[in-house]
Amino acid sequence: MRLVLKYGGTSISASKDIQTVAKHVNTLSKDNEIVVVCSAISGTTDDLIEISESIKKENKSKAEQLASKISNRHKQLAKQTIKKSDVRKKLFSILEEDFTELFALIDGMVLLGEVTSRSMDYLISFGERLSIKLVSAAINDSGKKSIPLTGKEVGIVTDSNFGESKPLIDTTRLRVLKTVETLFSKKTIPVVGGFAGADQHGHITTFGRGGSDYSATTIGSCIKADEIWLMSDVDGLMTADPKIVKNAKLLKEVSYIEAIEMALFGAKQIHPRTFEPLLSKKIPMKIRNSFNLKNEGTLVTASPSPDTKNTVKCVSSVKNNGLIDIRGGSMVGTPGTAAKIFATLAKAGINVMMISQNPSESSITIVVKNADLDKAVVSLEMELLGKIIKKLEITTDVAIIALIGSGMRGTVGVASKVFGAIEKDKVNVSMITQGSSELNLAFVVKNSDTNAAVRSLHDAFALDKTN
Ligand code: ASP
Ligand code: MG
Numbered sequence: 177m178r179l180v181l182k183y184g185g186t187s188i189s190a191s192k193d194i195q196t197v198a199k200h201v202n203t204l205s206k207d208n209e210i211v212v213v214c215s216a217i218s219g220t221t222d223d224l225i226e227i228s229e230s231i232k233k234e235n236k237s238k239a240e241q242l243a244s245k246i247s248n249r250h251k252q253l254a255k256q257t258i259k260k261s262d263v264r265k266k267l268f269s270i271l272e273e274d275f276t277e278l279f280a281l282i283d284g285m286v287l288l289g290e291v292t293s294r295s296m297d298y299l300i301s302f303g304e305r306l307s308i309k310l311v312s313a314a315i316n317d318s319g320k321k322s323i324p325l326t327g328k329e330v331g332i333v334t335d336s337n338f339g340e341s342k343p344l345i346d347t348t349r350l351r352v353l354k355t356v357e358t359l360f361s362k363k364t365i366p367v368v369g370g371f372a373g374a375d376q377h378g379h380i381t382t383f384g385r386g387g388s389d390y391s392a393t394t395i396g397s398c399i400k401a402d403e404i405w406l407m408s409d410v411d412g413l414m415t416a417d418p419k420i421v422k423n424a425k426l427l428k429e430v431s432y433i434e435a436i437e438m439a440l441f442g443a444k445q446i447h448p449r450t451f452e453p454l455l456s457k458k459i460p461m462k463i464r465n466s467f468n469l470k471n472e473g474t475l476v477t478a479s480p481s482p483d484t485k486n487t488v489k490c491v492s493s494v495k496n497n498g499l500i501d502i503r504g505g506s507m508v509g510t511p512g513t514a515a516k517i518f519a520t521l522a523k524a525g526i527n528v529m530m531i532s533q534n535p536s537e538s539s540i541t542i543v544v545k546n547a548d549l550d551k552a553v554v555s556l557e558m559e560l561l562g563k564i565i566k567k568l569e570i571t572t573d574v575a576i577i578a579l580i581g582s583g584m585r586g587t588v589g590v591a592s593k594v595f596g597a598i599e600k601d602k603v604n605v606s607m608i609t610q611g612s613s614e615l616n617l618a619f620v621v622k623n624s625d626t627n628a629a630v631r632s633l634h635d636a637f638a639l640d641k642t643n
């Protein structure tokens with residue numbers, strides 16, 4: 177099989193875990209062609225972002241202190257992980273080159289006194305540049321040939337939308353396929369840095385937080401992989417967050433479209449564009465736990481087997497959002513009202529998570545993250561209050577509860593079961609949405625009602641009986 181194995185940061189953050197990963201890759205590589213994709217070691221990307229913040233505040237010593245922290249942590253891991261002295265020596269020398277470049281970059285950014293989106297991407301790509309060297313050396317140490325490659329080096333070419341870039345897929349396919357197949361023919365395992373690529377001018381670009389998942393599926397589709405495994409510290413997708421529901425069950429199989437919904441709401445955060453590259457080639461993906469290999473994890477495919485098609489597959493929740501009810505008499509029957517509201521919010525850079533409008537058209541309700549609430553309200557007040565909007569009513573600290581499952585489509589009685597179940601807990605619902613795809617039924621409750629609502633729904637749909 178041709179396999180892409182993507183490791184999240186928590187799977188490679190301790191020396192024994194890196195050794196376990198190397199051993200697993202070594203074993204699998206006996207019968208399979210393997211590409212490894214790595215995230216940064218956990219916390220590194222956050223530290224790099226903090227460096228950029230320190231630079232903005234002209235606090236050079238803080239920035240350098242953080243860079244030293246990153247460098248010490250990686251050196252420590254290198255020392256503890258790698259046993260063979262020649263492998264270790266080579267690793268130290270290539271890591272040193274990266275640290276020199278990182279400090280030089282910080283110098284340069286401090287000198288200019290600015291953090292552009294381009295220099296930011298260059299800076300935050302360092303986490304993966306470092307982690308791939310550790311993991312690849314550990315594979316060498318276990319006795320297999322391997323080389324580390326950044327996204328740029330493997331051939332991922334993107335547009336120049338720094339921080340939120342997308343691969344130019346045809347060029348990328350040609351380049352990635354060539355690089356990877358050349359290495360396969362030399363029995364060398366590529367360890368590729370996720371999260372980043374480079375634009376046509378060679379400037380480093382990133383895909384947004386969590387982007388290594390997207391790198392893995394992009395590479396998988398370029399090399400026509402048979403399977404892609406996302407390895408992290410959770411067993412897979414669950415029927416609910418196990419922190420809320422004790423008897424939450426692992427989902428054995430879900431469809432791409434269900435997984436997309438679950439990725440947005442669920443406990444296991446997956447980059448939203450991860451599934452895009454898989455759709456046309458229908459490459460199966462597994463979500464697995466690198467610490468619990470006995471568990472097969474969750475299989476994500478185009479068409480799951482019929483016996484796994486429950487009406488509702490999982491109940492997810494996202495706390496800490498704000499709800500804005502936008503009212504105004506002149507909104508009724510006025511084309512363009514919604515466009516103006518959403519254009520205003522878009523201009524302020526606000527991501528709207530939920531929308532509903534009642535047929536009387538006298539109000540539009542939206543949900544945004546608590547953190548965006550202030551900005552959202554200010555921009556609506558400045559631009560539209562007293563014009564198309566008469567009044568804004570705001571509720572903070574609300575949670576979105578979502579039921580996900582393609583079996584809901586056309587099934588009668590789902591909504592009554594949902595609202596009947598939570599009525600017993602006296603949970604008040606302040607907004608409801610269901611897309612016409614009927615894949616996701618979502619509603620809004622107070623933060624403090626979240627756990628009760630999730631548990632009642634998990635019970636009502638007998639999700640603990642999921643097999
Ligand atoms: N290291 C990046 C992040 O922390 C990308 C990833 O881990 O997927 O967001
Ligand atoms: Mg991630």
